[in-house]
Amino acid sequence: MTFDLTRRALLALTSAAVLTLPAGHALAEPGAWSDEPVRIVVTFPPGGTSDLVARLLAKHLDEAFGQKAVVDNRPGAAGTVAADFVADQDADGTTLMIANNAPFTIAPTQFAELPYAPMTDFSHLAYIGASAPGLFVKPDSGISTVAEFVDAAKAGSISYGSSGVGSISHILGEAVDAKLEVDTLHIPYQGSAPAIQDFRAGVLDTFYDMVAQNSEMIEDGEAVAIAIAASARFPGVPDVPTFKEQGYDIVIENWVGLTGPAGIPAETAAKIHETTLAVLALPEVATTLNELGITHQPLSTPEFTEFVGTQIDVWKPLITAAGVKGK
Amino acid sequence: MDVLANFSAGLATVLQPETLMYCFIGVFLGTFIGVLPGVGSMAAIAMILPLSFYLEPTVAIVMIAGVYYGAEYGGSIASILMNIPGTPSSSITCIDGYPMARQGRAGVALFVTSIASFGGGMIGMIVMAVLSPSLARLALQFGPAEYFAVIFLGLIAASAVSNGGALRGIAMVVAGLMLSTVGIDLTTGDLRFTLGVPELRDGVHLVIVAMGLFGVGELITSIRANREGRGRQEIDYAKFYPSAREWRASWGPIWRGGLIGSFFGALPGTGQTVASAVGYAVEKKVSKNKDQFGKGAVEGVAVPESANNSATQTAFIPTLTLGVPGSASMAMVIGALMIHGITPGPRILTEHTELFWGLVASFLVGNVLLLILNIPLIGLWVRLLQIPYRLMYPAIIVLICIGVYSLNNNVFDIWMTLLFGVAGYLMRLYRFEPAPLLIGFVLGPMMEEQLRRALLLSRGDPMVFLERPISGGLLAISALILIYGLWVTLRPRRNITTDDTSIIQNNKPSSNTGASS
Numbered sequence: 013m014t015f016d017l018t019r020r021a022l023l024a025l026t027s028a029a030v031l032t033l034p035a036g037h038a039l040a041e042p043g044a045w046s047d048e049p050v051r052i053v054v055t056f057p058p059g060g061t062s063d064l065v066a067r068l069l070a071k072h073l074d075e076a077f078g079q080k081a082v083v084d085n086r087p088g089a090a091g092t093v094a095a096d097f098v099a100d101q102d103a104d105g106t107t108l109m110i111a112n113n114a115p116f117t118i119a120p121t122q123f124a125e126l127p128y129a130p131m132t133d134f135s136h137l138a139y140i141g142a143s144a145p146g147l148f149v150k151p152d153s154g155i156s157t158v159a160e161f162v163d164a165a166k167a168g169s170i171s172y173g174s175s176g177v178g179s180i181s182h183i184l185g186e187a188v189d190a191k192l193e194v195d196t197l198h199i200p201y202q203g204s205a206p207a208i209q210d211f212r213a214g215v216l217d218t219f220y221d222m223v224a225q226n227s228e229m230i231e232d233g234e235a236v237a238i239a240i241a242a243s244a245r246f247p248g249v250p251d252v253p254t255f256k257e258q259g260y261d262i263v264i265e266n267w268v269g270l271t272g273p274a275g276i277p278a279e280t281a282a283k284i285h286e287t288t289l290a291v292l293a294l295p296e297v298a299t300t301l302n303e304l305g306i307t308h309q310p311l312s313t314p315e316f317t318e319f320v321g322t323q324i325d326v327w328k329p330l331i332t333a334a335g336v337k338g339k
Numbered sequence: 340m341d342v343l344a345n346f347s348a349g350l351a352t353v354l355q356p357e358t359l360m361y362c363f364i365g366v367f368l369g370t371f372i373g374v375l376p377g378v379g380s381m382a383a384i385a386m387i388l389p390l391s392f393y394l395e396p397t398v399a400i401v402m403i404a405g406v407y408y409g410a411e412y413g414g415s416i417a418s419i420l421m422n423i424p425g426t427p428s429s430s431i432t433c434i435d436g437y438p439m440a441r442q443g444r445a446g447v448a449l450f451v452t453s454i455a456s457f458g459g460g461m462i463g464m465i466v467m468a469v470l471s472p473s474l475a476r477l478a479l480q481f482g483p484a485e486y487f488a489v490i491f492l493g494l495i496a497a498s499a500v501s502n503g504g505a506l507r508g509i510a511m512v513v514a515g516l517m518l519s520t521v522g523i524d525l526t527t528g529d530l531r532f533t534l535g536v537p538e539l540r541d542g543v544h545l546v547i548v549a550m551g552l553f554g555v556g557e558l559i560t561s562i563r564a565n566r567e568g569r570g571r572q573e574i575d576y577a578k579f580y581p582s583a584r585e586w587r588a589s590w591g592p593i594w595r596g597g598l599i600g601s602f603f604g605a606l607p608g609t610g611q612t613v614a615s616a617v618g619y620a621v622e623k624k625v626s627k628n629k630d631q632f633g634k635g636a637v638e639g640v641a642v643p644e645s646a647n648n649s650a651t652q653t654a655f656i657p658t659l660t661l662g663v664p665g666s667a668s669m670a671m672v673i674g675a676l677m678i679h680g681i682t683p684g685p686r687i688l689t690e691h692t693e694l695f696w697g698l699v700a701s702f703l704v705g706n707v708l709l710l711i712l713n714i715p716l717i718g719l720w721v722r723l724l725q726i727p728y729r730l731m732y733p734a735i736i737v738l739i740c741i742g743v744y745s746l747n748n749n750v751f752d753i754w755m756t757l758l759f760g761v762a763g764y765l766m767r768l769y770r771f772e773p774a775p776l777l778i779g780f781v782l783g784p785m786m787e788e789q790l791r792r793a794l795l796l797s798r799g800d801p802m803v804f805l806e807r808p809i810s811g812g813l814l815a816i817s818a819l820i821l822i823y824g825l826w827v828t829l830r831p832r833r834n835i836t837t838d839d840t841s842i843i844q845n846n847k848p849s850s851n852t853g854a855s856s
Binding site for chain 2: 057058060063064067068070071083085086088089093169171176177178197199200201202203205206208209210212213214215216225228229232299300303304
């Protein structure tokens with residue numbers, strides 16, 4: 013601890029000296045912050061959204077700013093394995109992670125004990141964006157609004173597929189049940205793809221999943237998204253109304269951000285923040301994020317940190333309601 | 340006609356120098372990584388995935404597919420030479436491939452593997468080219484009840500592959516099923532049988548079970564049996580080529596395996612493992628050479644290799660046309676496509692015609708490349724067997740430890756592997772086949788998931804399995820096989836005992852007949 017403090021103090025001193033040299037903006041310029049390749053830890057196995065975002069970031073950090081970066085997948089125990097690992101690494105900006113709901117928003121409520129503190133053990137550096145799930149029904153179901161869904165659910169038993177117990181789609185399903193005062197039958201799957209397959213095959217009445225990623229199904233008339241759980245409509249699917257618009261206050265978004273261990277020196281943190289935002293602003297990156305259904309907002313570091321903190325409280329009652337607790 | 344025109348257009352794409360080169364890199368790398376114990380197609384694809392982001396989508400998918408089936412093929416090499424299956428499906432290949440190697444017929448086994456994989460791959464490719472849309476529709480006919488029935492059939496078939504009779508096979512399958520319940524309950528999220536050990540939260544990893552039961556278990560058995568050291572095997576290159584009899588014997592199994600494999604491959608998730616188990620069980624029933632199965636029958640190598648390779652090709656059908664990945668490897672294929680802005684789904688056939696047909700054609704090119712690559716390498720692989728045990732065993736142990744450690748970067752997993760190694764040794768001692776256990780372990784979670792889902796959807800009514808025609812039919816077939824198997828095992832008691840002793844003699848590693856021949 014003492015060592016850590018002295019080192020941090022030393023770094024602060026040297027950086028203060030460096031910062032006085034270039035006059036003008038105290039803000040960091042985008043650019044490489046480490047001679048070593050930066051490790052970007054991903055909480056899931058390769059192939060998912062977090063992984064794609066990490067690889068996109070790694071590629072463009074190198075191409076645009078010469079910052080080498082490698083993606084390190086450390087899946088397991090709902091992302092807590094990866095978060096625990098990152099919390100213990102050197103706070104020099106060489107180990108970062110793609111933070112998301114699983115270890116930072118859900119796990120603090122879901123697990124009785126966590127090996128890390130979601131706020132104090134980390135430096136939350138840059139907000140990348142959020143995507144939102146929605147409620148999908150069959151085109152021939154005669155349901156096109158949330159109000160009609162409520163009527164149908166009250167008239168008979170409706171089943172819904174989710175991406176798994178404790179997944180964002182399950183939590184949305186439980187939130188809908190609670191807010192709309194209906195009782196639907198939850199059928200968990202491992203990921204959304206098999207759930208959608210069973211929906212297509214007529215096994216499921218409805219399913220919850222990320223809206224933007226299913227825009228093709230919507231366009232092809234195979235499914236109707238009657239509401240999205242976002243604060244505003246998503247530009248990629250402008251015809252899908254929000255729950256809010258229809259009078260139901262349900263906002264559940266899947267966010268991703270860039271986070272590192274606590275104690276990253278201020279000027280390194282600023283540099284990482286600026287560089288990440290610069291990468292996210294590249295047209296190619298923006299297009300891919302849009303395809304992934306992620307809406308980016310350039311939050312400042314304090315704003316992002318506050319956001320992570322509030323998310324834990326926002327989700328707490330939802331997770332408890334979903335019954336994913338006590339492990 | 341349409342198919343032919345599309346296929347030749349695809350072939351033209353693949354034969355471009357760049358695509359051809361990456362296809363070669365794919366199968367080459369896949370084979371070599373697949374040979375390493377504990378490192379399968381998933382690790383191989385994860386390694387190559389970042390590179391694929393810099394390539395054209397078609398080139399990328401051709402390369403990744405090459406890695407995928409190359410690794411499946413490489414896994415068979417390790418199964419035959421060292422009794423270490425690279426994938427659960429190649430654990431079936433161990434049953435006859437390893438005895439062949441011990442009899443000095445490793446070269447023949449590898450040769451047959453190459454030919455059978457090629458044959459199976461071609462059958463799978465033709466099925467994919469001609470039947471993709473209809474197979475995708477078939478997969479949509481399969482709800483939870485049907486999946487449960489298919490998996491149940493696969494498990495019954497797996498218990499039938501065992502040499503000690505149906506009861507031993509069933510016991511092993513059930514042990515595998517029980518083992519697979521460790522970890523998070525997928526339907527409720529509760530922890531089961533984790534004994535308070537956080538490392539068991541996600542269950543026991545497949546690689547740990549496979550490497551322990553087969554790899555480490557085999558090493559312990561061999562050390563005990565070969566204390567005097569192994570006589571060097573003479574390498575006779577003429578012996579690499581199957582005899583006329585062996586050729587004839589392989590022909591039928593390759594066809595049957597290929598067709599069985601193409602069907603099961605199209606069902607996401609269950610694909611290769613069910614395909615090789617069912618293929619082997621069918622072959623064991625129809626073959627004129629029944630009594631040789633488990634003792635080094637060439638059919639017993641040809642059938643699972645053909646089946647799992649054709650299933651490997653048709654596994655791309657649900658992945659691409661439905662967007663449903665059957666395995667972690669296939670999930671990475673989807674990830675690779677998504678980063679190029681291609682969302683797998685029903686539209687891929689019309690919107691990305693070039694990519695789809697390029698991939699289909701690459702199966703032909705890739706499998707030919709595998710053949711060209713591997714036939715000359717058989718001599719090299721067989722020569723591995725000449726390495727003295729005192730050098731080879733430590734090397735295998737190190738490779739297993741690295742492979743297992745790399746799963747989660749966790750030392751706990753290495754201890755687990757050792758534990759399963761001891762279990763594997765005891766199973767060998769008491770003549771239990773590890774392959775059905777592994778298959779039960781792999782299919783167990785899927786079967787449980789589908790069973791519970793079907794019951795949830797039917798609101799608890801078990802009749803759903805019998806009322807639906809496909810699942811009812813599959814369950815009826817399973818019941819017939821099961822009753823027949825038990826009847827054969829339990830009735831002629833005297834025959835069973837003599838049969839058992841002959842198996843012990845043939846399977847006992849200490850008999851060492853292979854080394855001297």
